Amino acid sequence: MKNIVALSLVLASAFGLSSAASAATSDCRGGYICLFGDQYYQGRFVAANNGIIDLHSADMNDLGTSVLNWTNQRWCLYSDSSYRGEHIVIEPGASIPNIGNFNDRASSMVQCNG
């Protein structure tokens, strides 16, 4: 019985975290780029103002589908960790409800020139 109670508490906190991690455009603050797991800025997301060399660290590897770039810098999403592989450019201020060919492929992201 004790184990069941403990498990319930763990599950409750896990669900608490996942609802905190699900998102809307209003959750992306100015100065950040936000990568969302689902199209139209839904699902889990990560907000960054510095490069993320491996999106596994944010539980977002190969999951990103939509992007809000609320920074004044150009960012690149890369298909591999360590800013390698193919990339796409996200212009400053861009809102991209579905990143198309790059859907569920991003493994790292960083400010870039092109």
Ligand SMILES: [Ca+2]
């Ligand atoms: Ca996705």
